[in-house]
Amino acid sequence: MSGGPRFRGVRIRGLRRRFGGVTAVDDVDLDVPAGAVTALIGPNGAGKTTLFHCVTGLDAADAGTVTLAPQPDRPAVLLSGLPPHARARAGVAWTFQRIELFAGLTVAENIRVGAENRSGRPLLSGLLGLPDPRRAAVRAVTGAVLERLGLTALADVSAGSLPTGTMRLVELGRALAAEPTALLLDEPASGLDDHQIVRLAEVLRALAADGLAILLVEHDIRFVTAVADRAYLMVAGRVLLSGTPDEVFASDLAREIYIGES
Amino acid sequence: MFYAGLALNGLAIGCVAALAAVGLLATYRVTGVFNIAFGSNAVFCAYVMWQCVRVWHLPLAVAALLVLGIVAPGVGLVLERFVYRPLRRSGASGLLVATLGVLVLQLGLVFLLWGGRSYVDAPSLLPAGSVRLPGSLTLPYATIVELCVVALIAVLLTFLLRATRVGLMVRAVVDDRDLASALVPADRLAAGGWAFGSFLAGVAGVLWAPIYHLDPYSLTLTVLETMGVAVLARLTSLPIAVVAALAIGIGQTELTAVHPAARWQGLVDAFHTNLFVLVLFAALMVVPRLGIRDSGAAGGGLHRQGARRTSRVDHISRLPLGALSLVLALPLFFDPADLRASLAVPALAVVFVSLVVATGYAGQISLGQAGYAGLGALFMAKLAGAGVPWLLALFLGPLLVVPLGWLTGYPAIHRRGLYLALTTFATAAVVARFVFAQPVFVGALVVSRPRGFTDDHWFYALELACLLLALLLVRSLHTGPMGRALVAMRDSETAAVSAGIDVRRMKVFVFACAAGLAGLGGALTTSAAQAFNPTDFDPVQGLVWFAAVAVWGVDSALGAVVGAAALVAVDVGTVSGVSSLLIGIGAVLLGRFPGGIGAAVRRAGDWAVRPVERPLTRRLSPAGRAVARAAAARARERPVS
CATH class of the missing domain: 1.10.3470 (ABC transporter involved in vitamin B12 uptake, BtuC)
Incomplete structure (x- = not known):
């Protein structure tokens, strides 16, 4: 396990989540380092999405800690206990397994909402219509994200009327617009065609190269192999294996699960 | 015993x-x-x-x-x-x-x-x-x-x-x-x-x-x-x-x-x-939860699904605004008897706009605006009675309603749909029974207008100024970062949270703002009549108001103003009951025309400008054109709801 005092990224220690008698996540340690793509794989019901929700704050862990170290010279931020929006502002961004877009806004506005709310602005100044001091920065970020994802031509199209693949891109754009330290993606490749998957892999590689810590929950073996630096295999709430994607997929356990399953 | x-x-x-x-x-x-x-x-x-x-x-x-x-x-x-x-x-x-x-x-x-x-x-x-x-x-x-x-x-x-x-x-x-x-x-x-x-x-x-x-x-x-x-x-x-x-x-x-x-x-x-x-x-x-299946979307069914809400001011929306201002200014030239009836319009319009804020913008069904309106009127009268200059009391009174809206809105934010509606209604009912019906609170109120505003013309002008102020405040809730955040919140709460929006705080804030606005409307209502009349703020009255706003389009502030004018006009021009009957019929039919009259007008406006606008595909790259085509196909496939 990589680590050390100068670790950057998301660090999960001893995470546990129980639902009644079922332990969905059982004492999981996991590092999502900056500058790399980490994949979390495993069969249905392994607890991947629960783990994901415990990191974003959409679900509360029963035990364990999640910390985010945004800068090498600054102390880590303890995410555990914070509400989801505070985690988002602290630098964690995520997308959803079931696409969640703002259908009443355009593509550009969707991304802009992500950029605008990364710092809490006093609500009263918003009500009184005072100019937003970050307005220029927000515009710049929105433009850059649109450019990076190739969405510029669709900027003024209503987000509710897009095909699934493009919706996934817009969701990714909204997450990126907050200029996060860590990016968590829950099955980003589902519903995409081959061409779009290749494109997404390129984008994710480029983002990792820029220093982003990316955690991927994914089923698609080819996609994980193409994009991830490290893979963790989760079964019944526990992380049983870790290594490069090739190593993990070559293991007997993974073969049993994936080939036995399909 | x-x-x-x-x-x-x-x-x-x-x-x-x-x-x-x-x-x-x-x-x-x-x-x-x-x-x-x-x-x-x-x-x-x-x-x-x-x-x-x-x-x-x-x-x-x-x-x-x-x-x-x-x-x-x-x-x-x-x-x-x-x-x-x-x-x-x-x-x-x-x-x-x-x-x-x-x-x-x-x-x-x-x-x-x-x-x-x-x-x-x-x-x-x-x-x-x-x-x-x-x-x-x-x-x-x-x-x-x-x-x-x-x-x-x-x-x-x-x-x-x-x-x-x-x-x-x-x-x-x-x-x-x-x-x-x-x-x-x-x-x-x-x-x-x-x-x-x-x-x-x-x-x-x-x-x-x-x-x-x-x-x-x-x-x-x-x-x-x-x-x-x-x-x-x-x-x-x-x-x-x-x-x-x-x-x-x-x-x-x-x-x-x-x-x-x-x-x-x-x-x-x-x-x-x-x-x-x-x-x-x-x-x-x-009781933490009712044994009831409740709709997930806050205020869902009231809004037109995926309603397009531009944050830019387009020329189409300016047109009715201009016409509306003209119509609202007309009563200034009425003779005193007709003007008297018109005094109720801006006051009611402010209350209606508050409903648009709470329900249309924040997605919080509020059946309790009558309570806040009455409290605004009461606070204003009390302050005026305590020697605060009347004009100051007119704004200070409603401002005091804001913390109360905050307090009562807080438990409401965890609720949705029916449960939220009942909670807000219960708040109004409690206020009506324990405050408005108690002589201790509503006895000996000073609600007469001071010199300068005893003339209805001047008072009507003041009312219009208040309405304008309300609309200006509402504008920033509709456009800009806050407007976008509110639409985001209504479309998907989980996604709004992921974008860093503090959904709870935002909801309570907007709810409290709406309470304050309703208070202003109530203060104006009472000042127009120069008497605190508890039946003006009856909780059942609040239900009628909500239905009226829903019919005119719950996310349309202009619709709310027109709706208030129409309600007063029908009440003055016909026998009692006709307005309720019309509102009732409208609300019953609302399920078939989501978004109400406001959305229908907007749709008509969209349709009117369509030929003028360049087709979207001409501005796109080949890839973009393919995406747009797919989007259009998807839109066609979707059943008309």
Whole structure:
């Protein structure tokens, strides 16, 4: 396990989540380092999405800690206990397994909402219509994200009327617009065609190269192999294996699960 | 201290409440709809009964047969066929607005047919006289009969639903009508359920009318207040509902024997006359969840799905704005008598705009704006009475409502749909009963306008300035970062959170703003009339306002202003009841025209500018064009909802 005092990224220690008698996540340690793509794989019901929700704050862990170290010279931020929006502002961004877009806004506005709310602005100044001091920065970020994802031509199209693949891109754009330290993606490749998957892999590689810590929950073996630096295999709430994607997929356990399953 | 005699009196009150609560629950169990219109349905039947006996002089038995056997179930059948069946897929919020529409419609009908007069000579079906009990106690026959009716309904319904084939089919239809319709005659079962529910409302109304006055507003409100019993029973348990209703009834009369120090007597009196309201409020605060499927989307069914809301000001939306300003300025040139009637317009418009803020922008269904409006008026009058300059008090009073809105909005933010609606309504009812109805608070109020504004022209101009101010504040909630954040919140709360939006804080903030705006509207209303009139802020009035705003488009501030003007104009120009009737019809039809009149106008506007705009595809790269084509195909595939 990589680590050390100068670790950057998301660090999960001893995470546990129980639902009644079922332990969905059982004492999981996991590092999502900056500058790399980490994949979390495993069969249905392994607890991947629960783990994901415990990191974003959409679900509360029963035990364990999640910390985010945004800068090498600054102390880590303890995410555990914070509400989801505070985690988002602290630098964690995520997308959803079931696409969640703002259908009443355009593509550009969707991304802009992500950029605008990364710092809490006093609500009263918003009500009184005072100019937003970050307005220029927000515009710049929105433009850059649109450019990076190739969405510029669709900027003024209503987000509710897009095909699934493009919706996934817009969701990714909204997450990126907050200029996060860590990016968590829950099955980003589902519903995409081959061409779009290749494109997404390129984008994710480029983002990792820029220093982003990316955690991927994914089923698609080819996609994980193409994009991830490290893979963790989760079964019944526990992380049983870790290594490069090739190593993990070559293991007997993974073969049993994936080939036995399909 | 417990008094047996008082307890027996309380039993009578409790019985009547139990009857309403059991009717409400039974309707819910057999139709799946929490029928807010239960009270108005009861009132309508009671008025028909009065008409049959007192005007047409039909024998009591014939009249009862006509009302309970034909009219009441008939109303249920008509409502099911033309209101609820077309709405069966529209979710809890859509149904809520529809039931609200039926309530307003029925009240309008009562006003139109009977002039809204109250009668004290409602015919009684129950035998007079009473049974002598040991200890010189008496128990009226009426109470015994009512107890039997309640028990009979509860037992019969429980047996029917639990042990019979029909009951099983009814439960299937309530659970998932579409799924059930493949296996059972769902439409006929639902119609039967509504006929039965409506029959129960008729029974409640006919039995209640002779006990209370036959009065459209107060009787409807009384029935609405027994919803607390239904909430305590979590909308599921009939026995709990019966026991709770009886207990509250007995508690209410036992409290009359409590005689504290003189200065607290008023408060105790308020308690014992309004125990049901308190229970409704407390139950909503305590009971964590209703046994009810609720719509996930906040305020869903009120907005047009995926409604496009631009943050840019386009020329189309400026046009009606200009026309509207002209029309609103017209009364400045009216003669004094006509101007007097127009004074109500800007005041009501501000209240309506507050509803747009709470429900349209924040997605929080608020049936309680009447309460905040009244509080704004009250605070203003108190401040003016305490020597604060009037013009300052006019704004300071409503500002004091904001923290109260914050306080009451806080518990509301965790709730949605029906539960939220009930909570806000209960707040308004508590405020109405414990503040507006108490001479301690509303006695000796200074509401006369100061020099300079005694002339209606100047006051109207001031009102317009206030309305403009309200619209300007609302604008920043509609456009810019805040507007975008609010749309985001309404479209997907989970995604809004992921973008860093503090959804709870935002909701409470906007709710509190809406409360303040309503307070301003209330202060203006009171100043226009130069008298604090509690009926202006009746909770039932709040329901009518909500329905009116929903009809004009819940996310359209301009629609709200036009709606206020239209409401006042219809009220002044026609007999009472017509406006309620129109609003009711509009609200009932809302399920078929989501977004109301505002959205229809916007659609027409979109359609009008379409030929002028360049086709989207011409501005796109080849890849973009492919995406746009796919998007268009998707849009075509989607069924028109």
